[in-house]
Amino acid sequence: MKKWIKDLLKLQETDLRIRQLSTRSEMIPIEVSKIDKEIAHDEAELQKVKENDMTTKLEIKQVESEIMQHNDEIDKFQKQSVMIKKNDEYKAMIKEINATKTKINKLETRELELMDQMDEIKKSFRKEEKIAAERKNTLNGEKEDLLELETTITTQSLKFSDNREKLERPIDFDVLSLYKRLIGKGIGSPLVEVHNGICGNCHLKLTPQTANIASKQVVVTCENCGHLLYVAD
Ligand SMILES: [Zn+2]
Structure with missing residues:
Protein backbone atom coordinates (compact mmCIF):
# COMPACT_ATOMS: atom_id res chain seq x y z
CA MET A 1 0.00 0.00 0.00
CA LYS A 2 1.30 3.46 -0.82
CA LYS A 3 2.67 5.52 2.03
CA TRP A 4 0.04 8.30 1.86
CA ILE A 5 -2.70 5.72 2.38
CA LYS A 6 -0.92 4.08 5.32
CA ASP A 7 -0.21 7.47 6.91
CA LEU A 8 -3.75 8.69 6.43
CA LEU A 9 -5.24 5.44 7.74
CA LYS A 10 -3.14 5.76 10.91
CA LEU A 11 -4.33 9.33 11.44
CA GLN A 12 -7.91 8.29 10.67
CA GLU A 13 -7.77 5.45 13.16
CA THR A 14 -6.71 7.91 15.84
CA ASP A 15 -9.34 10.47 14.85
CA LEU A 16 -12.11 7.87 14.77
CA ARG A 17 -11.04 6.69 18.22
CA ILE A 18 -11.16 10.29 19.48
CA ARG A 19 -14.60 10.72 17.91
CA GLN A 20 -15.83 7.50 19.50
CA LEU A 21 -14.52 8.56 22.90
CA SER A 22 -16.11 11.97 22.57
CA THR A 23 -19.48 10.44 21.62
CA ARG A 24 -19.27 8.15 24.66
CA SER A 25 -18.25 11.07 26.85
CA GLU A 26 -21.22 13.17 25.69
CA MET A 27 -23.59 10.43 26.85
CA ILE A 28 -22.23 10.40 30.39
CA PRO A 29 -23.91 13.57 31.77
CA ILE A 30 -27.22 12.38 30.29
CA GLU A 31 -26.83 9.00 31.98
CA VAL A 32 -25.80 10.59 35.28
CA SER A 33 -28.79 12.91 35.23
CA LYS A 34 -31.08 9.95 34.48
CA ILE A 35 -29.69 8.18 37.56
CA ASP A 36 -30.15 11.32 39.69
CA GLU A 73 -71.89 14.63 76.25
CA ILE A 74 -73.17 11.30 77.60
CA ASP A 75 -71.72 12.10 81.05
CA LYS A 76 -73.49 15.44 80.97
CA PHE A 77 -76.81 13.82 79.98
CA GLN A 78 -76.49 11.29 82.77
CA LYS A 79 -75.83 14.00 85.36
CA GLN A 80 -78.83 15.98 84.12
CA SER A 81 -81.05 12.90 84.13
CA VAL A 82 -81.16 12.94 87.95
CA MET A 83 -83.02 16.25 87.86
CA ILE A 84 -85.57 15.19 85.25
CA LYS A 85 -89.02 14.51 86.63
CA LYS A 86 -91.21 14.18 83.54
CA ASN A 87 -91.34 10.80 81.83
CA ASP A 88 -91.36 12.11 78.23
CA GLU A 89 -88.38 14.39 78.95
CA TYR A 90 -86.58 11.38 80.38
CA LYS A 91 -87.39 9.31 77.29
CA ALA A 92 -86.12 12.09 75.05
CA MET A 93 -82.85 12.14 76.95
CA ILE A 94 -82.40 8.36 76.66
CA LYS A 95 -82.97 8.74 72.94
CA GLU A 96 -80.24 11.41 72.80
CA ILE A 97 -77.85 9.18 74.76
CA ASN A 98 -78.48 6.22 72.45
CA ALA A 99 -77.99 8.39 69.37
CA THR A 100 -74.68 9.60 70.79
CA LYS A 101 -73.63 6.03 71.58
CA THR A 102 -74.34 5.05 67.95
CA LYS A 103 -72.13 7.92 66.83
CA ILE A 104 -69.37 6.69 69.17
CA ASN A 105 -69.70 3.16 67.79
CA LYS A 106 -69.30 4.40 64.25
CA LEU A 107 -66.29 6.49 65.23
CA GLU A 108 -64.67 3.53 67.01
CA THR A 109 -65.13 1.38 63.91
CA ARG A 110 -63.55 4.15 61.86
CA GLU A 111 -60.67 4.35 64.32
CA LEU A 112 -59.99 0.62 63.97
CA GLU A 113 -60.06 0.94 60.20
CA LEU A 114 -57.59 3.81 60.36
CA MET A 115 -55.29 1.87 62.66
CA ASP A 116 -55.27 -1.07 60.25
CA GLN A 117 -54.57 1.37 57.47
CA MET A 118 -51.66 2.82 59.41
CA ASP A 119 -50.20 -0.65 60.02
CA GLU A 120 -50.37 -1.28 56.29
CA ILE A 121 -48.75 2.06 55.53
CA LYS A 122 -45.95 1.39 58.02
CA LYS A 123 -45.36 -2.06 56.56
CA SER A 124 -45.30 -0.74 53.03
CA PHE A 125 -43.03 2.14 54.08
CA ARG A 126 -40.48 -0.22 55.59
CA LYS A 127 -40.59 -2.37 52.47
CA GLU A 128 -40.30 0.60 50.10
CA GLU A 129 -37.57 2.12 52.23
CA LYS A 130 -35.51 -1.05 51.99
CA ILE A 131 -35.99 -1.34 48.22
CA ALA A 132 -35.19 2.35 47.73
CA ALA A 133 -32.02 2.08 49.83
CA GLU A 134 -30.81 -0.91 47.83
CA ARG A 135 -31.64 0.82 44.55
CA LYS A 136 -29.91 3.98 45.68
CA ASN A 137 -26.82 1.95 46.44
CA THR A 138 -26.83 0.33 43.01
CA LEU A 139 -27.56 3.61 41.25
CA ASN A 140 -24.81 5.44 43.11
CA GLY A 141 -22.44 2.64 42.15
CA GLU A 142 -23.42 3.06 38.51
CA LYS A 143 -22.91 6.79 38.83
CA GLU A 144 -19.42 6.31 40.26
CA ASP A 145 -18.56 3.94 37.41
CA LEU A 146 -19.71 6.54 34.89
CA LEU A 147 -17.64 9.30 36.49
CA GLU A 148 -14.64 6.99 36.52
CA LEU A 149 -15.25 6.21 32.85
CA GLU A 150 -15.33 9.94 32.12
CA THR A 151 -11.87 10.33 33.66
CA THR A 152 -10.55 7.36 31.67
CA ILE A 153 -12.00 8.79 28.46
CA THR A 154 -10.47 12.21 29.09
CA THR A 155 -7.05 10.63 29.71
CA GLN A 156 -7.31 8.45 26.60
CA SER A 157 -8.53 11.33 24.44
CA LEU A 158 -5.62 13.49 25.55
CA LYS A 159 -3.20 10.69 24.71
CA PHE A 160 -4.70 10.29 21.23
CA SER A 161 -4.80 14.04 20.65
CA ASP A 162 -1.13 14.39 21.66
CA ASN A 163 -0.25 11.72 19.15
CA ARG A 164 -2.23 13.07 16.23
CA GLU A 165 0.03 16.04 15.44
CA LYS A 166 2.89 13.61 14.80
CA LEU A 167 0.60 11.57 12.55
CA GLU A 168 -0.44 14.64 10.54
CA ARG A 169 3.14 15.66 9.73
CA PRO A 170 3.91 13.30 6.83
CA ILE A 171 0.60 13.94 5.05
CA ASP A 172 0.38 16.19 1.98
CA PHE A 173 -1.20 19.57 2.72
CA ASP A 174 -4.07 19.32 0.21
CA VAL A 175 -4.94 15.76 1.20
CA LEU A 176 -4.82 16.74 4.87
CA SER A 177 -7.08 19.77 4.29
CA LEU A 178 -9.66 17.64 2.51
CA TYR A 179 -9.36 14.94 5.16
CA LYS A 180 -9.88 17.49 7.96
CA ARG A 181 -12.97 18.88 6.27
CA LEU A 182 -14.41 15.36 6.00
CA ILE A 183 -13.57 14.30 9.57
CA GLY A 184 -15.04 17.61 10.77
CA LYS A 185 -18.46 16.55 9.45
CA GLY A 186 -18.47 13.93 12.18
CA ILE A 187 -20.00 11.15 10.08
CA GLY A 188 -18.28 8.15 8.48
CA SER A 189 -14.59 7.75 7.64
CA PRO A 190 -12.94 10.33 5.37
CA LEU A 191 -10.76 7.72 3.65
CA VAL A 192 -12.67 4.65 2.52
CA GLU A 193 -11.84 1.45 0.74
CA VAL A 194 -13.31 0.70 -2.68
CA HIS A 195 -14.84 -2.75 -3.08
CA ASN A 196 -15.81 -3.94 -6.57
CA GLY A 197 -15.89 -0.38 -7.82
CA ILE A 198 -18.23 0.74 -5.03
CA CYS A 199 -17.46 3.63 -2.63
CA GLY A 200 -17.10 2.44 0.96
CA ASN A 201 -18.83 5.55 2.28
CA CYS A 202 -21.90 6.21 0.11
CA HIS A 203 -22.00 2.70 -1.40
CA LEU A 204 -22.63 4.03 -4.91
CA LYS A 205 -20.83 2.75 -8.01
CA LEU A 206 -17.84 4.84 -9.03
CA THR A 207 -17.16 5.80 -12.65
CA PRO A 208 -14.65 3.42 -14.28
CA GLN A 209 -12.19 6.31 -14.48
CA THR A 210 -12.33 7.03 -10.72
CA ALA A 211 -12.20 3.34 -9.90
CA ASN A 212 -9.16 3.04 -12.11
CA ILE A 213 -7.32 5.93 -10.39
CA ALA A 214 -8.20 4.50 -6.98
CA SER A 215 -6.83 1.12 -7.99
CA LYS A 216 -3.50 2.80 -8.76
CA GLN A 217 -3.58 4.23 -5.23
CA VAL A 218 -3.45 7.78 -6.52
CA VAL A 219 -5.36 10.40 -4.48
CA VAL A 220 -8.95 10.59 -5.73
CA THR A 221 -12.39 11.31 -4.28
CA CYS A 222 -15.83 9.80 -4.80
CA GLU A 223 -17.88 11.83 -7.33
CA ASN A 224 -20.94 11.36 -5.21
CA CYS A 225 -19.91 11.90 -1.56
CA GLY A 226 -16.46 13.47 -1.92
CA HIS A 227 -14.73 11.00 0.40
CA LEU A 228 -11.15 9.95 -0.29
CA LEU A 229 -10.81 6.54 -1.92
CA TYR A 230 -8.26 3.75 -2.04
CA VAL A 231 -8.13 0.19 -3.27
CA ALA A 232 -6.27 -2.15 -0.96
CA ASP A 233 -3.38 -4.25 -2.32
ZN1 LIG B 1 -18.97 7.93 -2.06
Whole structure:
Protein backbone atom coordinates (compact mmCIF):
# COMPACT_ATOMS: atom_id res chain seq x y z
CA MET A 1 0.00 0.00 0.00
CA LYS A 2 1.30 3.46 -0.82
CA LYS A 3 2.67 5.52 2.03
CA TRP A 4 0.04 8.30 1.86
CA ILE A 5 -2.70 5.72 2.38
CA LYS A 6 -0.92 4.08 5.32
CA ASP A 7 -0.21 7.47 6.91
CA LEU A 8 -3.75 8.69 6.43
CA LEU A 9 -5.24 5.44 7.74
CA LYS A 10 -3.14 5.76 10.91
CA LEU A 11 -4.33 9.33 11.44
CA GLN A 12 -7.91 8.29 10.67
CA GLU A 13 -7.77 5.45 13.16
CA THR A 14 -6.71 7.91 15.84
CA ASP A 15 -9.34 10.47 14.85
CA LEU A 16 -12.11 7.87 14.77
CA ARG A 17 -11.04 6.69 18.22
CA ILE A 18 -11.16 10.29 19.48
CA ARG A 19 -14.60 10.72 17.91
CA GLN A 20 -15.83 7.50 19.50
CA LEU A 21 -14.52 8.56 22.90
CA SER A 22 -16.11 11.97 22.57
CA THR A 23 -19.48 10.44 21.62
CA ARG A 24 -19.27 8.15 24.66
CA SER A 25 -18.25 11.07 26.85
CA GLU A 26 -21.22 13.17 25.69
CA MET A 27 -23.59 10.43 26.85
CA ILE A 28 -22.23 10.40 30.39
CA PRO A 29 -23.91 13.57 31.77
CA ILE A 30 -27.22 12.38 30.29
CA GLU A 31 -26.83 9.00 31.98
CA VAL A 32 -25.80 10.59 35.28
CA SER A 33 -28.79 12.91 35.23
CA LYS A 34 -31.08 9.95 34.48
CA ILE A 35 -29.69 8.18 37.56
CA ASP A 36 -30.15 11.32 39.69
CA LYS A 37 -33.76 11.55 38.50
CA GLU A 38 -34.38 7.91 39.44
CA ILE A 39 -32.97 8.49 42.93
CA ALA A 40 -35.08 11.64 43.35
CA HIS A 41 -38.17 9.79 42.12
CA ASP A 42 -37.66 7.00 44.69
CA GLU A 43 -37.23 9.59 47.45
CA ALA A 44 -40.40 11.42 46.39
CA GLU A 45 -42.35 8.15 46.43
CA LEU A 46 -41.12 7.41 49.95
CA GLN A 47 -42.04 10.93 51.00
CA LYS A 48 -45.58 10.32 49.69
CA VAL A 49 -45.92 7.21 51.87
CA LYS A 50 -44.61 9.20 54.85
CA GLU A 51 -47.18 11.95 54.23
CA ASN A 52 -49.89 9.34 53.97
CA ASP A 53 -48.84 8.05 57.38
CA MET A 54 -49.01 11.56 58.85
CA THR A 55 -52.47 12.17 57.40
CA THR A 56 -53.76 8.91 58.87
CA LYS A 57 -52.23 9.72 62.26
CA LEU A 58 -53.95 13.10 62.26
CA GLU A 59 -57.26 11.54 61.29
CA ILE A 60 -56.98 9.05 64.16
CA LYS A 61 -56.38 11.92 66.60
CA GLN A 62 -59.39 13.73 65.19
CA VAL A 63 -61.60 10.63 65.61
CA GLU A 64 -60.31 10.09 69.17
CA SER A 65 -61.11 13.65 70.13
CA GLU A 66 -64.64 13.32 68.68
CA ILE A 67 -65.16 10.13 70.72
CA MET A 68 -64.04 11.99 73.85
CA GLN A 69 -66.45 14.83 73.13
CA HIS A 70 -69.35 12.41 72.70
CA ASN A 71 -68.43 10.60 75.94
CA ASP A 72 -68.44 13.96 77.72
CA GLU A 73 -71.89 14.63 76.25
CA ILE A 74 -73.17 11.30 77.60
CA ASP A 75 -71.72 12.10 81.05
CA LYS A 76 -73.49 15.44 80.97
CA PHE A 77 -76.81 13.82 79.98
CA GLN A 78 -76.49 11.29 82.77
CA LYS A 79 -75.83 14.00 85.36
CA GLN A 80 -78.83 15.98 84.12
CA SER A 81 -81.05 12.90 84.13
CA VAL A 82 -81.16 12.94 87.95
CA MET A 83 -83.02 16.25 87.86
CA ILE A 84 -85.57 15.19 85.25
CA LYS A 85 -89.02 14.51 86.63
CA LYS A 86 -91.21 14.18 83.54
CA ASN A 87 -91.34 10.80 81.83
CA ASP A 88 -91.36 12.11 78.23
CA GLU A 89 -88.38 14.39 78.95
CA TYR A 90 -86.58 11.38 80.38
CA LYS A 91 -87.39 9.31 77.29
CA ALA A 92 -86.12 12.09 75.05
CA MET A 93 -82.85 12.14 76.95
CA ILE A 94 -82.40 8.36 76.66
CA LYS A 95 -82.97 8.74 72.94
CA GLU A 96 -80.24 11.41 72.80
CA ILE A 97 -77.85 9.18 74.76
CA ASN A 98 -78.48 6.22 72.45
CA ALA A 99 -77.99 8.39 69.37
CA THR A 100 -74.68 9.60 70.79
CA LYS A 101 -73.63 6.03 71.58
CA THR A 102 -74.34 5.05 67.95
CA LYS A 103 -72.13 7.92 66.83
CA ILE A 104 -69.37 6.69 69.17
CA ASN A 105 -69.70 3.16 67.79
CA LYS A 106 -69.30 4.40 64.25
CA LEU A 107 -66.29 6.49 65.23
CA GLU A 108 -64.67 3.53 67.01
CA THR A 109 -65.13 1.38 63.91
CA ARG A 110 -63.55 4.15 61.86
CA GLU A 111 -60.67 4.35 64.32
CA LEU A 112 -59.99 0.62 63.97
CA GLU A 113 -60.06 0.94 60.20
CA LEU A 114 -57.59 3.81 60.36
CA MET A 115 -55.29 1.87 62.66
CA ASP A 116 -55.27 -1.07 60.25
CA GLN A 117 -54.57 1.37 57.47
CA MET A 118 -51.66 2.82 59.41
CA ASP A 119 -50.20 -0.65 60.02
CA GLU A 120 -50.37 -1.28 56.29
CA ILE A 121 -48.75 2.06 55.53
CA LYS A 122 -45.95 1.39 58.02
CA LYS A 123 -45.36 -2.06 56.56
CA SER A 124 -45.30 -0.74 53.03
CA PHE A 125 -43.03 2.14 54.08
CA ARG A 126 -40.48 -0.22 55.59
CA LYS A 127 -40.59 -2.37 52.47
CA GLU A 128 -40.30 0.60 50.10
CA GLU A 129 -37.57 2.12 52.23
CA LYS A 130 -35.51 -1.05 51.99
CA ILE A 131 -35.99 -1.34 48.22
CA ALA A 132 -35.19 2.35 47.73
CA ALA A 133 -32.02 2.08 49.83
CA GLU A 134 -30.81 -0.91 47.83
CA ARG A 135 -31.64 0.82 44.55
CA LYS A 136 -29.91 3.98 45.68
CA ASN A 137 -26.82 1.95 46.44
CA THR A 138 -26.83 0.33 43.01
CA LEU A 139 -27.56 3.61 41.25
CA ASN A 140 -24.81 5.44 43.11
CA GLY A 141 -22.44 2.64 42.15
CA GLU A 142 -23.42 3.06 38.51
CA LYS A 143 -22.91 6.79 38.83
CA GLU A 144 -19.42 6.31 40.26
CA ASP A 145 -18.56 3.94 37.41
CA LEU A 146 -19.71 6.54 34.89
CA LEU A 147 -17.64 9.30 36.49
CA GLU A 148 -14.64 6.99 36.52
CA LEU A 149 -15.25 6.21 32.85
CA GLU A 150 -15.33 9.94 32.12
CA THR A 151 -11.87 10.33 33.66
CA THR A 152 -10.55 7.36 31.67
CA ILE A 153 -12.00 8.79 28.46
CA THR A 154 -10.47 12.21 29.09
CA THR A 155 -7.05 10.63 29.71
CA GLN A 156 -7.31 8.45 26.60
CA SER A 157 -8.53 11.33 24.44
CA LEU A 158 -5.62 13.49 25.55
CA LYS A 159 -3.20 10.69 24.71
CA PHE A 160 -4.70 10.29 21.23
CA SER A 161 -4.80 14.04 20.65
CA ASP A 162 -1.13 14.39 21.66
CA ASN A 163 -0.25 11.72 19.15
CA ARG A 164 -2.23 13.07 16.23
CA GLU A 165 0.03 16.04 15.44
CA LYS A 166 2.89 13.61 14.80
CA LEU A 167 0.60 11.57 12.55
CA GLU A 168 -0.44 14.64 10.54
CA ARG A 169 3.14 15.66 9.73
CA PRO A 170 3.91 13.30 6.83
CA ILE A 171 0.60 13.94 5.05
CA ASP A 172 0.38 16.19 1.98
CA PHE A 173 -1.20 19.57 2.72
CA ASP A 174 -4.07 19.32 0.21
CA VAL A 175 -4.94 15.76 1.20
CA LEU A 176 -4.82 16.74 4.87
CA SER A 177 -7.08 19.77 4.29
CA LEU A 178 -9.66 17.64 2.51
CA TYR A 179 -9.36 14.94 5.16
CA LYS A 180 -9.88 17.49 7.96
CA ARG A 181 -12.97 18.88 6.27
CA LEU A 182 -14.41 15.36 6.00
CA ILE A 183 -13.57 14.30 9.57
CA GLY A 184 -15.04 17.61 10.77
CA LYS A 185 -18.46 16.55 9.45
CA GLY A 186 -18.47 13.93 12.18
CA ILE A 187 -20.00 11.15 10.08
CA GLY A 188 -18.28 8.15 8.48
CA SER A 189 -14.59 7.75 7.64
CA PRO A 190 -12.94 10.33 5.37
CA LEU A 191 -10.76 7.72 3.65
CA VAL A 192 -12.67 4.65 2.52
CA GLU A 193 -11.84 1.45 0.74
CA VAL A 194 -13.31 0.70 -2.68
CA HIS A 195 -14.84 -2.75 -3.08
CA ASN A 196 -15.81 -3.94 -6.57
CA GLY A 197 -15.89 -0.38 -7.82
CA ILE A 198 -18.23 0.74 -5.03
CA CYS A 199 -17.46 3.63 -2.63
CA GLY A 200 -17.10 2.44 0.96
CA ASN A 201 -18.83 5.55 2.28
CA CYS A 202 -21.90 6.21 0.11
CA HIS A 203 -22.00 2.70 -1.40
CA LEU A 204 -22.63 4.03 -4.91
CA LYS A 205 -20.83 2.75 -8.01
CA LEU A 206 -17.84 4.84 -9.03
CA THR A 207 -17.16 5.80 -12.65
CA PRO A 208 -14.65 3.42 -14.28
CA GLN A 209 -12.19 6.31 -14.48
CA THR A 210 -12.33 7.03 -10.72
CA ALA A 211 -12.20 3.34 -9.90
CA ASN A 212 -9.16 3.04 -12.11
CA ILE A 213 -7.32 5.93 -10.39
CA ALA A 214 -8.20 4.50 -6.98
CA SER A 215 -6.83 1.12 -7.99
CA LYS A 216 -3.50 2.80 -8.76
CA GLN A 217 -3.58 4.23 -5.23
CA VAL A 218 -3.45 7.78 -6.52
CA VAL A 219 -5.36 10.40 -4.48
CA VAL A 220 -8.95 10.59 -5.73
CA THR A 221 -12.39 11.31 -4.28
CA CYS A 222 -15.83 9.80 -4.80
CA GLU A 223 -17.88 11.83 -7.33
CA ASN A 224 -20.94 11.36 -5.21
CA CYS A 225 -19.91 11.90 -1.56
CA GLY A 226 -16.46 13.47 -1.92
CA HIS A 227 -14.73 11.00 0.40
CA LEU A 228 -11.15 9.95 -0.29
CA LEU A 229 -10.81 6.54 -1.92
CA TYR A 230 -8.26 3.75 -2.04
CA VAL A 231 -8.13 0.19 -3.27
CA ALA A 232 -6.27 -2.15 -0.96
CA ASP A 233 -3.38 -4.25 -2.32
ZN1 LIG B 1 -18.97 7.93 -2.06
